[in-house]
Amino acid sequence: DVDQQAVINRIKEDCSFTPRYAFLTCMSAGIAILGLLLSSPAVVIGAMLLSPLMYPIMGVGFALAIGDSAWLKDAGKALLLGTIIGIGFSAFVVVMSPLQTVTPEIASRTRPNLFDLAVALFSGLAGAYAMIRGGLGTIVGVAIATALMPPLAVVGFGLATGNWAVFGGSLLLYFTNFMTIALTATVMAWLYGFRSYLSERQTQFQIFAMVVVFVGLAIPLGLSLVQIGREANISRSANAYIKDQFGPRARVSQIDIDFNADPIVVLASVFTPSIKPEAEEQSSRVLTRAFKESIKVQIEQYRVETGSDAAEAELASKRAREQQEAVETQVSDLREKLALVAGVSDDDVIIDTAKRRAMVMAKQLPGASLETYYILEQRISAEMQDWSINIQPPAIPLPSVMVRNDEISISSQRQLDLVIWAARRSPLGLSMTGSEADLAIVAKALGADDIAAVRQDSVSTPPKMVSFDWRSQ
Template sequence: MTATTTADLPADEEAERAARWVFSPVGRAIAPFRRYWRDHVRAGVDHKEVVAKIATECPTTPRYMLMTMMSAGIAILGLLLSSPAVVIGAMLLSPLMSPILGVGFALATGKQKWLKISAKSLALGSVAAVLFSALIVLVSPLQTVTEEIAARTRPNLFDLMVALFSSIAGSYAMIRGREGSIVGVAIATALMPPLAVVGFGLATLNWTVFFGAFGLFFTNFLTIALTATIMARLYGFRTTLSSRQGWFQNVGIFFIFTALAIPLGLSLRQIAWETNSQRIVKNAIQSEFGERARISEQAIDWDSEPLAITATVFTPDFDTSANADITADLKERLGRDVTVRVEQFRVGANPGAAEQAELARARAAEQAAATERQIAAMVSRMVMAAGVERGEVLLDRDTRRVSATARPLPGLSLEGYRELERRVGGDTPGWTVNLRPPAQPLPAISLGEDGPDEAGAAAEVTTTWAARRIGLPLVLRGPEEQTAALATRLRAAGIEIAQVESVDQDRIAIGWASLPQ
């Protein structure tokens, strides 16, 4: 691929352009700058070499796809861990700079084939990055929207500026032959994290995250590509485009940037308003309770109407009119209808009382969170042990009981179900676990001289457990004295005995009086 610069234009066309500039007021004003730019800046650029270099790095290659997927994988892990360092490290691998600059330079030079190759490479790399990120999220136990993920779902004007400056740096480095991994990181920073978040939204079916991150990616992509187009035009990369086509391209780029900047500017304005409102709310609450009080938590529901504000305050003195006073103050200062609910906790008047109360509350919250994690783990174990769906597990927090009816598992005995129930309880003390097994045949109780032997005693424990869980009456058959004693023990354990038969044998056979249909 070759490029024709301004110097390669026919003499008549070049002279006509120069005359138009010379005789226009604007042209005369900027003529010295144009001469300086032509003679000292553009003169040292080898246009053919730059175009050839970018063009050779634009096609889709196995290396390009591999490095893109690995970069996306590291990026999504950093986002899930909410680790900016890991996210930045992923950018060192991203090879997205060449195809996206290729799009920009192809637009400037009018090379349709080059544009298609670059666009195809960027599209395939983007799809691969999204799908690979989604796959990692699907197999990951961490699927929470972290701060790093949430930060890439609300594009604003600052994001556009990041993409703009990244593209200027990347284009300049490519044109001047100073490209490198650091410049590639600048462009990848604007593209790879949003792509990884798009994959997260796809995997979790969180369409708010999906479309928010896709909007950021699309904004950054357009900004980088069009900025690269402008840089290429400034450095004389002009070929097949006529003056009319170039003029239309310039106007189109201007309108696209304007169309992007307006909503992003409004988004930035909203974010700034929310940040300022957070400060106003905090000051209003603090003023109401005084310096001795401490605000522990503060939350604002920006989507509610009226604006819902909640807070937790540690204070030495209760203020019964706090909600009404703060509501009136914030309604005037924010210019919106608000509802305020402040939860007050009374603490001592000494200077450190509020801090101590806040620490105690934090410890209690941490302990409660740990307990919730234990309960969630217990429910997950019950789902696996019973072989059922999550909705089939009954969780009663009031009585601290979890129960489920197990599906038949081939080869698993009643003793096996009992062991599964014990494992479900695990490290969650104070909870009662009831795993109802299928009504399998009960084990016979072998007898010794004075009653059940060791194996028989174990069988009696299993029988007692199974009868309690299943709730069906039992039929006992065995030696009269031993069977009668067993029936007494089982009735004392709350188990119904439907029938006792005396049979001269060395064991007690136990069966269900009736089985569920």
């Protein structure tokens, strides 16, 4: 009772590469990466609904089922170009964004496992059934379940930030999703008799190829699932055992586990009425014996009187961690800004978080004058009002100062202020040339700001002008 030709025509309508398809892919990728950077699940779901990638994937599946090479080529082209557009536009948004940290929404799409394969399998079967039986509304649910665009946006994030662990993990998740959906769509189409152009031998070859693909995907995803399960078991057991050691009146505030260390390191914070010096050694011994691998436990114990004190202490500790994270984010942003305006790498920026001071030695940038560096420092200082910002300018030419009526002219006061600013930040020292009388006037103005300059008489300096230079280059 299925009109196969009508189903094929309906799928073909939306699986070709068109300007509408390219536009929707760009918009979906943009919404997805912004939702991921903001760690907003609602925004990410909106990108899933808007994404048009499901249709060419279904087109690939049905084209494989009936052996239509022209249709397969057309749908494959749309899928490939859509993938490239999604990655490229996401990477562009990330490059332009000041937020480039790995959020929980991004991290959750970097470790695909066997469950992701199962989700894609069931979604592909449901989507193909909806295509065949006319329930196109079901495609909306399938789009949310498989989440094709968010992993693709995370691939763009990994590419833009050079984070190849994120890039590779999310790319594997995207590949798993679209391959599984396409192949399960092929199977569903076969079940409904879509085999118009295939011989028995071609069908057998396709079945063999599908088995190889599924096995090839299942092996790494299965290993990933085993690893995730192992980490979850260690984390749960460590939390339970550490808590049991200190009794019901104590609280385990936080547990962080470094699975990449050798041995595995468990860091825990405990608020307890009584300090137990042997807790670390006992915990390490029990966990090592339980999991048959070396595990080292480090416990920070904070003594409190009662259970309510422990709760209050835990809350205070949480606030302190949040404040520390906010400071770390602020410092990271400040480091990036100073490195950018100074034309240096992040490692060349010196930051003292205790005294809230930041300093960087700037390189000479094309077309930049002394005033350029002064303005850049002022702008960053205005943004970071509780920080002391110090941009040391390069050894570029210093402005001259005019003396009139035995005082520095009003028009030259700005130039003098720039010279004083540069002298305070640079260790090179100043020298100045001009007539003896003019030098005395300028030296007095510099002395008022505790700036010293070596005097050098010069007949080449224009009258009433004092020029400055760095003592050493």
